[in-house]
Amino acid sequence: MVELWAGFLVSFGVVFVAELGDKSQLMAMTFATRxxxxxxxxxxxxxxxxxxxxxxxxxxxxxxALPTAWINVIAATAFFGFAAWTLRGDSLTDEERRKAQRPARSAILAVGLAFFLAELGDKTMLATVTLATQYDWAGVWIGSTIGMVAADALAIVVGRILSQRLPERTIKYGASALFALFGVLLLVEGISDLAG
Incomplete structure (x- = not known):
């Protein structure tokens, strides 16, 4: 049970932070206007x-399949990549913005399909893959799912109330710093395991 909760809490936090300012969060705000x-x-x-x-x-x-020490080193590298990706930022293309604004028969189906496609290969998906190599799979699945939905719900609420996005620069730097911190911790653990 401890492993489940550890996986849940870490995944919730990592994915929630990763989703802040992400393209799919911008899509959620756009869909919420329609x-x-x-x-x-x-x-x-x-x-x-x-x-x-x-x-x-x-x-x-x-x-x-892989030894734990190498998983930690690979995961650390992935988190450094997520930090850089977050600093680079995400934005919707004109095509993605048009799709989000186009009326559909079923709003749930339209939103679900758009999010499914947008998440394939996205940093939150890759972060979830990385976390599942370290933590209980059920905790990671539940935590990452709830973390993403919570971040998107926050964007919808903030967008509707304030009619503007959260301060993008602050979110970008904070999320990037957290990814880098996770990367450093995993790298230290991986190098320590390889040396021991």
Missing amino acids: YKTWHVLVGITVATAIVHLGSVAIGFGLGE
Whole structure:
């Protein structure tokens, strides 16, 4: 049970921070201007649960196949990459913005499909794969899914109340610093395991 909670808490925190200022968070804000908030949140939740379940399966498989010390070094490298990716930032293309604003028969299906496609290969998916190599798969799956939905819900609420985004620069630097910190911790642990 301790492993489940550890996986949940770490994954929730990492994915919540990773999602702040991410392209899919911008999509959530855009969809919320067209559809009811609960339709958007249901679509996001279903898509995220599916993508992150696949991510966890990949990460769990890697965790079983590779020695722990090398997993830590690879995971550290991935987190440094996530830090750089976060500093670079994300924005919606005109095509993605048009898709988010186009009316659809079913708002939940439209949002879910858009989020499913947007999350494939995204940093939150890759972070989930990485975390699943280290922590309990169920905790990572539940934590990463709830972390992403919570961050997108926050964006929708803030967007609706304030009609503007969170301070992008602060979020970008804070998220990048947290990814780098996770990278340093994993690298130290991996090098320590390899040396021992």
